[in-house]
Amino acid sequence: MKVAKFGGSSVANATQIKKVGAIVKGDSTRKFIVVSAPGKRHKDDFKITDKLIELAIQHNQNKPHKNLVDTILNRFSEIIDELNIQSNIVYELEQSIESILNSKEPDLIKMDALKSLGEDNSAKIISEYLSSIGLHAAYLNPKDAGILVSNEPGKAQIFRESYDNLKTLRNEEGIFVIPGFFAYTMDGDLVTFSRGGSDITGSIVAAGVQADLYENFTDVDSVYAVNPTIVNQPKEILTVTYKEMRELSYAGFSVFHDEALIPAFKAGIPVCIKNTNNPNAPGTMIVAEKKPNEKCVVGIASDVGFCSLYVSKYLMNREVGFGRKLLHIFEDEEISFEHAPSGIDDMSVIIRQNQLTAEKERKILKRINDELHADMVKIHRNLAMVMVVGEGMTSTIGVAQKATTAIAEANVNIEMINQGSSEVSMMFGIQEIDINRAVQSLYTTFFE
Numbered sequence: 001m002k003v004a005k006f007g008g009s010s011v012a013n014a015t016q017i018k019k020v021g022a023i024v025k026g027d028s029t030r031k032f033i034v035v036s037a038p039g040k041r042h043k044d045d046f047k048i049t050d051k052l053i054e055l056a057i058q059h060n061q062n063k064p065h066k067n068l069v070d071t072i073l074n075r076f077s078e079i080i081d082e083l084n085i086q087s088n089i090v091y092e093l094e095q096s097i098e099s100i101l102n103s104k105e106p107d108l109i110k111m112d113a114l115k116s117l118g119e120d121n122s123a124k125i126i127s128e129y130l131s132s133i134g135l136h137a138a139y140l141n142p143k144d145a146g147i148l149v150s151n152e153p154g155k156a157q158i159f160r161e162s163y164d165n166l167k168t169l170r171n172e173e174g175i176f177v178i179p180g181f182f183a184y185t186m187d188g189d190l191v192t193f194s195r196g197g198s199d200i201t202g203s204i205v206a207a208g209v210q211a212d213l214y215e216n217f218t219d220v221d222s223v224y225a226v227n228p229t230i231v232n233q234p235k236e237i238l239t240v241t242y243k244e245m246r247e248l249s250y251a252g253f254s255v256f257h258d259e260a261l262i263p264a265f266k267a268g269i270p271v272c273i274k275n276t277n278n279p280n281a282p283g284t285m286i287v288a289e290k291k292p293n294e295k296c297v298v299g300i301a302s303d304v305g306f307c308s309l310y311v312s313k314y315l316m317n318r319e320v321g322f323g324r325k326l327l328h329i330f331e332d333e334e335i336s337f338e339h340a341p342s343g344i345d346d347m348s349v350i351i352r353q354n355q356l357t358a359e360k361e362r363k364i365l366k367r368i369n370d371e372l373h374a375d376m377v378k379i380h381r382n383l384a385m386v387m388v389v390g391e392g393m394t395s396t397i398g399v400a401q402k403a404t405t406a407i408a409e410a411n412v413n414i415e416m417i418n419q420g421s422s423e424v425s426m427m428f429g430i431q432e433i434d435i436n437r438a439v440q441s442l443y444t445t446f447f448e
C-alpha cells in the first residue's frame, strides 16, 4: 500500500487535478492521498497559501482585504466548476474565512487557521472529484486521522502517539484524502507545520500506516543534482540516501522538505519523488543505503539569506565556556544558529539573516562586548551557503581540493568552509552575488 502526496503544482487547477485522478485510479494500492493547497499554475502565478497569509496580515493591520478574499474564493470556484462537481465548498470556505477573521483568538492562531484553509478545501474538492470518477474516496481531517502535534504555530512538531492512531486506518475500506500542512494539538487546537509542510504530513502518514512506499508527486521528473533554475537541464539523481537528501533539502533543494525525511526514515519507508505531469518517469528513490561504487558526490545545494557574526578574542581557546556564553546570547534572543565554525582565537555564528532584526542586532553586539569582552565583532551580511553533498565524500581523497579549485576558477572568494563530521557534506560560505557562478562551476567539476 502506498501514500501519495500531491504538491501545490499538482493541484493548482482542474487540469492538474484530473492528472491526479488518473494517477490514483491507475494504481489501486494508492490508498492514502495527501494534498497541498493550490499552488502556482505558471511561473508568475501565486500560491493560495501566500494569499491566505497576506489576508491574515492585512486583517491584523486593519487594512482592506476584500480583494484577497475574492481572489481565494475565485480560484476554488474555478477549480470546482471545471471539475464539474456539485458542492457547497466555496460558500463554506467564505463562512470559515469570515468566522476566523471575526474570532477573538490571538493573531498567531488566526494565521494558522487561515493558512490551513488552502489544504483543507483542496482535500475536500479532490475527494469529491475522485468519487465523481468512480473511486471510493473520502475526505479525512487530520484530527480524525489522529495526527497530534506540539503547540508551536507555524512550526509544529509531531507527537509519537500519531503513528499508532494512523495505524488503525490501515485496514479501513476505500481511499482517504488528507489535507497536508496542518494538524492538531492535544487540546484540539489547529496548528501548521513550517512552509512546504505537506511533505511532512505525507511522511507522517506513510510512517503511521506503514506504507510500502511514500510517493511525493511534484512538477519535475526527479530530483536533479543541482537546482534546475541555476543549471540548465542538470543530471537526474536516481537514488539518494535519506541522509544525503536531508542535507540537500536543508541546504536549498526546495523540492522536498528537510523535516519530511525523518518519519519515513525511522519507519524504514522508501520515498519516491515523481512527476504528476509525467508519472511514468521513474523519479528519484530515497533509500537507506547507498550502493557501493556510486558516485561520491550526489548533489550541490545552495541557499541565500545568511549572515555571519564573527567574534575574535585572543586566547579564546583557553577560556572555558566562551562558546556556550556566545550561543546563550543568541538563545536569549530566540535566534537559532545554522553553523558555528571556530578557530583558536575566533568563532563565527552563521544564522538566517531574517532572524536578525535591527533591535536584536544592537542587543547582541552590546552583550558580546560587555559580557564576553571580545577584541572584535563583525557582521557579514548577504552570504550564501553552498553545500557539496555525498555519503562517504569526506573519506574520498581530493574532493575538497576539487571543490575549492572549482570555486576559485569561478573567481569567487570563499568566506568560510565547514566540513561536517557526519561525512556527508562540505559547506562553503560565499557572497550571495557569486552564487550562480560558484554552483555552475562546481557542477561542471563534479558532474560533467
Ligand SMILES: Nc1ncnc2c1ncn2[C@@H]1O[C@H](COP(=O)(O)OP(=O)(O)O)[C@@H](O)[C@H]1O
Pocket (backbone or CB within 6 Å): 006, 007, 008, 009, 010, 036, 039, 196, 217, 218, 219, 220, 222, 223, 224, 225, 226, 227, 228, 229, 252, 253, 254, 255, 256
Ligand atoms: N535539485 C532540485 N531538483 C529538482 N527540483 C528542484 C531542485 N531544487 C529546486 N527545485 C525546485 O523545486 C520545485 C518543486 O518543488 P515545489 O515547488 O515545492 O513543488 P510542489 O508544488 O509539488 O510542492 C521544482 O519545480 C524546482 O524548481
Ligand SMILES: N[C@@H](CC(=O)OP(=O)(O)O)C(=O)O
Pocket (backbone or CB within 6 Å): 006, 007, 008, 009, 036, 037, 039, 047, 049, 050, 118, 180, 181, 194, 195, 196, 197, 198, 199
Ligand atoms: N501550501 C503550503 C504547504 C505545502 O507543502 O505546499 P507545497 O506542496 O506547494 O510546497 C505552503 O505553501 O507552504
